[in-house]
Amino acid sequence: MSYVIQVEHLTYIYGEGMPDATTALDDVSFGIERGEFLGVIGPTGCGKSTLVTHFNGLNRPTSGKVLIDGTDIWADPKKIRQYRFKVGMVFQYPEYQLFEETVRKDIGFGPRNMGLPESEIAARVVEAAHFCGLDDAVLDRSPFELSGGQKRRAAIAGILAMKPEVLVLDEPAAGLDPEGREMILSQVKRFHRETGTTVVLVSHSMEDIAKYADRVLVLQAGKIAMLDTTAKIFARAGELVSLGLSVPEVTKIFLRLAELGIDIPTDVYTVGYARDTILRALGRKGGEADA
């Protein structure tokens, strides 16, 4: 097993030594496999944003280690900057980070800081912009003239242009309408499929995690509550609800069926699988054979 990122006994305390010190991460250990699509979920305040900001060295562990490609990233603190390029981070509401005169310059900011030759930067900017659905006409406009959706895509393009080994996205679909959510998340999945880049998606939306992730890390009060394949996590839907997480509407229907005394599996998190499960339970044709 080749872990691209490994976290060993990671503890992080905000305001250490102060009266209102808070332990945001408490002895967390796990590994992210190269090329996987990992979902990170947990109730507000569980530590998920604190955790992912350790991956590119924005936060330094109070104790414990963060390893990328087997190397402790803090072994030589002066070299921490390289990890900002290896692990690309898209923060929530990324459009707030746009600042340059033109979209072209903004997307090029990361590559330029990597010291790449101009021709390489130019090519990467165009590639990233096109991938994110921004056409050439947009490149020479001011980022502040763009629509909300375009701004968000420009911000994401700026991270993709760095061609990071790991792409971390914190609620990339936050505040978007259904069509916007679908566009952004399917683009992220396409990026994962086409480039094989490891992707970490932090989200509150169980529906999104269910649809796109291979494995899911569930955090609660700074500790790992669950880490498993998506299917196995959703088999414990009742536990997720008691952790303060909201499960997909369709899962709620099955949990309610179980409450009403019906003998039916509850690890159902997509509408298609729900249909098949019901049909099978009714003994009807059309339900897919058990996997």
Added chain:
Amino acid sequence: MEEKQQMIRAQNVVFRYAQDSAPALSGVTMDVRRGEFIAVLGANGCGKSTLAKHFNAILLPESGDVFVEQYNTREEEHLYDIRQRVGMVFQNPDNQIVATVVEEDVAFALENLGVPPAEMRVRVDEAMEMAGIYKHREKAPHKLSGGQKQRVAIAGVIAMRPDCLVMDESTAMLDPIGREKVMRTVKKLNDEYGITVVMITHYMEEAVQADRVIVMSSGRIELEGTPKEVFADSARIRALKLDVPQAKELCDLLRVAGVDLPPDLIDTEECAQALAGLLAAAGRRAR
């Protein structure tokens, strides 16, 4: 409609943000009755927030009229009467809070109106109870979660004792649990205190709880009716770039596969009940 019953009425409202831009609202006519809970849905850019801002005269129509009770929003001399009756809660929790202590923020509007201190105390406490944040009254707002902040914003509006609450995508920036808590608060305000609610949203699980749903697209009203009526045509809803509630989607798929289900099941409870009936009949009761 009887005048007493009318809370808000929009009549042929046309509005554009800039002189040479396309209209954001192209002739919208609708009304809100006292005590109703209505949801206004639509994809981004459809005009729903623009419409909401006409309801307490933040925006005035280019042509057409908006009435709050008997007052036309164009009447400057009645601006305070209008804003007393219709309060708004916006999307970004951080942009609506001005004080450094929760109860001071809730009292803000009342202070500005010169309400006597004894009365202010009563109204602020009452508003905080109604919004479920009384226990946070002495905290610093910036230390609260997004959902808690939104409930502080709601309390601040409730302290004004408005007849109507307009929520402009107030849950869009919240996590699912925060959204549920805000919805519960708003539903309670409508059910128990009779406050009229206009909820601008794109979350289906919120819209299905309304008495009436209005769906907008490109500055016009496309659909209007009860949640069951509006969500009946799944294809039309998808064409308007909205999601269909998952319960409805599931029941549609099952009906296509020959399962005998009523066509108007749109929420999780009624869907679960109907399915439980069929599954029990098929012998699927747990021992």
